[in-house]
Amino acid sequence: MSTSVAAVAAGFGRDLDADLAQVETLTAQARARGVSVLALPEACLGGYLSALGRGRDGTHDEEPDSLPPVLDLAGPELRRVAAAAREMTVVVGFCEADGPLRYNSAAVVSGEGVLGVHRKVHQPLGEDLHYAAGEDLRAFDTPAGRVGALICYDKAFPESARALALDGAGIIACISAWPASRTATAGSIAEDRWTHRFNIFDQARALENQVVWLASNQVGTFGSLRFVSHAKVVGPGGDVLASTGADAGMAVATLDVDEVLGTARRSMFHLGDRRPELYDYDRVAAHA
Template sequence: MTIGFAAAAANFGRDVEENLRQIGTFVEMARARGVGLLALPEACLGGYLSVLGSGRDGSHDEKPESLPPVMDVDGPEIARIARMAGEMTVVVGLCESDGAERYNSAVAVTGDGVLGVHRKVHQPLGENLHYAAGDGFASFDSPVGRLGLLICYDKAFPESARALALDDAEVIACISAWPASRTATAASLADDRWTHRFNLFDAARALENQVVWVSANQTGTFGSLRFVGHAKVVGPGGEVLATTGVDDGLAVAHLDPQAALETARRAMFHLGDRRPATYGAAIREAVDA
């Protein structure tokens, strides 16, 4: 069955009501193009952190009143997005709390409610000063197939996507607020070295796990950050099927995920051809170190 996959590139700030309006616009744009899965950027509800520190650690110098607003995955904002989504699967990013800790989270919803939640595990540039880390990766069933979620820096670690693929993920949505380099900024975002890394990770994670990869990202600026855009859909062979480049917009690709996975895995099935017994000692040593 052919399904439309879409990734959004746009700027989202602190104004939650405006965020919800933007999300509604993207949902309607996606629906008009026959999309079944729409991924929106990290922190599209309430905005990201403002990086103000100038040291090597790039610390997030945030005052409590300037932090993203805390939301509940069972709260009114997610309920509104679920109503917007209807038959579509929509992935959004928000600052979530369990009552004790804040988390940088991704939530997948349909009109029937919340399908799955992922709390960002890998924390760059002092993000741990304001968020607790998630503690795992798990896929879940969705109308577009077995789905996994990642957030931004998670994709820099092969184990993250591999854990989802080994949990039978067929589609991985990775939502980001991925910035340009702050130490060697290129005149053009398209030429920025962090843009290159963002695109490289997207293609590599899709190819090595032979999954459909849907990558959303912020654009514009927030605090001292300048985001690189480049929302995209990548096929299980690592080919970029659609991209927004540095601009705002929607990258949309239609494909039959089951057929695409079968084609990609017919000659070389990376997950099936693994030799886990040979990796054990190195993995144990790394964990124990």
């Protein structure tokens, strides 16, 4: 059965009402195109940090001018996303409250409510000064099948996507607020070296795990950050099926997920051909 999946490149800031209105608009646009799984950007409810970078003294070399609002899983914001999602599965980024801790989180939401939450595990460039790190990597059952979620820098670590694939995820949504390089910057986002890395990671993670990969991203500027956009859908062979390029927009692809996974894994089954008994990092380090 064919399924349409989509990833969004759009800009979001601190104004929660404006963010939620944009989420509702994007969800309606996706529904009109028959989308079943929609990946929205990292921190799209309340915006991302306005600056990144850790100085030699362990603090930011540039402090954010404000922090994202902290939201509750059972709060009105995610209920509003669920109401907009209805029959769709939507992956949405927000700053999650858990007692005194803040997490950079992705909620997997349908009309039934929050189906699962991923808390960003890997934290770049001083992000840990503002968020606690997640401790779990697992997939979630959704109306569209088993879906995994990652956030931005998580994609740079092959183990993250592999853990979700081994947990049965046929679709992985990696939502991002991935900025352009702060040094040796390119005039064109398309030519930026961090754009290049963003795209390589997306194709590699899809190919090595033979999954359907949705990569959303912020677009435009926020504080001192300039985001690279390039939301995309990647097939299990590492082929880019749809992309927004350097612009805002929605990348949509229609495919039979079970069929494309089966085709990709029929001759070369990367998950089944693993030899995990050899991947003991402690053992390898001991013999180094």
